[in-house]
Amino acid sequence: MKKLRQLLHLPRVNEAKRYTRSKVGNFFYFFFLFAAGVFSLLPMIYCVVTSFKPLDELLVFPPTLFTVKRPTLNNFLALPDLISSLSVPLSRYVFNSIFIAVVGTVLCVIFSAMSAFVLSKTDIKHKGIIFTVIQFALLFNSYTLAIPQYIIYSTLGVINTYFVYLLPTxxxxxxxxxxxxxxDGYVPDALIEAAHIDGADWFQIFGKIIVPIIRPCMLTLTLFTFLGLWNVGNAGTIFSEQLKTLPTVMATIATGGLARTGSSMAVSVIMMIPPILVYLISQSSIKETMGSAGIKG
Amino acid sequence: MIRKVKPKSLERLKERYAFMFISPWIIGMIIFFLFPIFHSIYLSFANLTIGTEGVLTEFVGSENYYKILVTDPEYLDNVLDAFKNIFISVPFILVVSMVLALLLNGKYKGRIFFRGLYFLPVIIASGSVLQLFLTAGSTNATEAAVSDAAGFNLIDFDAVLGGLNLPSFLEDYISLALSEIFMLVWQSGIQTILIIAGLQSIPDLHYEVARVEGANAWETFWFVTFPQLIRTMVLVIIFTIIEVCAANTNGIISAAYRKFNDIEYGVGSAMLWFYYIFVAAVMLIIFFIYQRVFVKKWGESA
Structure with missing residues (x-):
């Protein structure tokens, strides 16, 4: 085991790998990146700017998109009032959203990794059928399954509980x-065999060989799942206000009509923060994969 | 290392634990996917009514399919539109995300910042914010205004295109892509991240060899990066097709959703099922091409 780990933590052959590029090339490189970045940022800027607009500026036609003459914090300051008129304290919604997103993401990533390990590295029976079902499952829009899933939830007796959010993960x-x-692509079979010869049991193989190698993939999946769960609504299966999530509150605030545009933008600006944080954390901790260093060196 | 447990062969180990590892997922899949799927297929052949005793289903045979394919004047047009949409959106999203991923994968200071910049649209496009735009019915207005602000409408694209004497299908393609450019660019975020994850898994060693052998950047891309990225690309293509086809803004999905709201669940299910078969056919073709062309060309490495 020790030997193998030493092997896995081999220093990289050559850290400094860069294509030599001229200064002009560098300039265009960053210029393009920056221009395209600003382009994709426009809606975000629109959102943030709108959240600082006073009411009369919101109603100007044609709309002024990226400029605000008299920025105001009123939209944000109005939120506590709007929130205090809710029957359930906001902290409850925040807790629900965070709880569902975190627990759901952890469950989803762990179980996906375990199943994928089996499907990829063992000869379990009916592997082909299982994989076909997966590809088939990717196709389905949640609408198709809404009513049958409702029937299942009610049979299981989990309607109006957290399980409605968590079980599908x-x-x-x-x-x-x-x-x-x-x-399939990045975990060599030989590595698993080597670990086995060194005396690792099944859980050690999974935890100490597979997981470190598939880290980039796991972090990417974490990001997607978190995003999906953070935005999850209560598709007709949650009725008590205590169990609803933040998007529901946002929808409630947004239904206030035109006059609430500013406030709902303010809420959506706040809603964007956690996914951005998760993104930054997951992306900055992706290190180069060690899969190649283990065997090919 | 001294072990008390007597060693087992790897195959025995696999036999013993494989089922344990996969069973939670399989149980979940059967309960939350397979059962609903078959139920939904049944519903597409049935008439669903909500009465005092709850939900009643009555088997009506192919009546629902007859309704959508023969009686409904819009349905087949919608399917054709969706088909066209695949060929417009998917290549565009692929190229954009590929270029962005390659640029963002470089090693320079502040790449986390740039990546963050490109990921923000994903948060917007998948999240409640877009929902807000849509519910306010202002998507078009917003988009139009955004593109105005970006100076897009200062150029009359149709006139420019007309002047180029391009074949008409190409002209249609370009003008459609331009009119949806914002949506398309915003949709490329997840694909970009998937491709970056794929790029990072290519061993540095291979680039090292390519450099030593004197390959330039172009050759390195086509002979080192691209062959090793094929697997990721197939994944990205499938993901993109699903994203495009299953988007709630899609004509068929929204039509089916309206049917669901009118409690015509049978007709709605039939609409979706016919459409899924169609999309599945497109994906099968792509898999076939992947198997035949790429796996053959690059062997196991692809």
Missing amino acids: LASSMGVFLMKQYM
Whole structure:
């Protein structure tokens, strides 16, 4: 085991790998990146700017998009008032959203990795059928399954509980598909054999060999799942106000009509923060994969 | 290392634990996917009514399919539109995300910042914000205004295109792509991240060899990066097709959703099922091409 780990942590052959590029080339490189970045940022800027607009500026036609003459914090300051008129304290919604997103993401990533490991590296029976079902499952829009799923939830007796949010994450076809493709490509069979010869049991193989190699993939999946769960609504299966999530509150605030445009933009600006944080954390901790260093060196 | 447990062969180990590892997922899949799927297929052949005793289903055979394919004047047009949409959006999204991923994968200071910049649209496009735009019915207005602000409408694209004497299908393609350029660019975020993850998994060693052998950047891309990225690309293509086809703004999906709201669940299910078969056919063709062309060309590495 120790030997193998030493092997895995081999220093990279050559860290400094850069194409030599001229200064002009560098300039265009960053110029293009920056221009395209600003382009894709426009809606975000629009959102932020709108959240600082006073009411009379919101109603100007034609709309002024990226300029605000008299920025105001009123939209944000109005939120506590709007929130205090809710029957359930905001902290409850925040807790719900965070709880569902975190627990759901962890469950989804762990179970996807486990299933993908089996599908990719063992000869379990009916492997082909299982993988076909996964690809098939990727196709489906949630609308198709809404009524049958409702029937299942009510049979299981989980309507109006957290399980409605969490149980479907156990059967994430996207996660397994992503991970299986990744493992097929980047986890060499020889590495698992080597670990076994060194005396690792099944859980050690999974935890100490597979997981470190598929880290980039796991972090990407974490990001997607978190995003999906953070935006999850209460598709007709949650009725008590205590169990609803932040998007529901946002929808409630937004239904106030035109006059609430500013406030709902303010809420959406706040809503954007956690996914951005998760993104930054997951992306900055992606290190180069060690899969290649383990065997080929 | 001294072990007390007697060693087992790897195959025995696999047999023993494989089922344990995969069973939670399989149970979830059967309960939350397979059962609903078959139920939904059944519903597409049935008439669903909500009465005092709850939900009643009555088997009506192919009546729902007859309704959508023969009686409904819009349905087949919608399917054709969706088909066209695949060929417009998917290549565009692929190229944009590929270029962005290659640029963002470079090693320079502040790449996290740039990546963050490109990921923001994903948060917007997948999240409640877009929902807000849509519910306010202002998507078009917003988009139009945004593109005005970006100086897009200062150029009359149709006139420019007309002057180029391009074949008409190409002209249609370009003008459609331009009119949806914002949506398309915003949709490229997840693909970009997937491709970056793929790029990072290519061993540095291979680039090292390419450099030593004197390959330039172009050759390195086509002979080192691209062959190793094929697997990721197939994944990205499938993901993109699904994203494009299953978007809630899609004509068929929204038509079916309206049917669901009118409690015509059978007709709605039939609409979706016919459409899914169609999309699945497109994906099968792509898999076939992947197997035949790429796996053959690059062997196991693809």
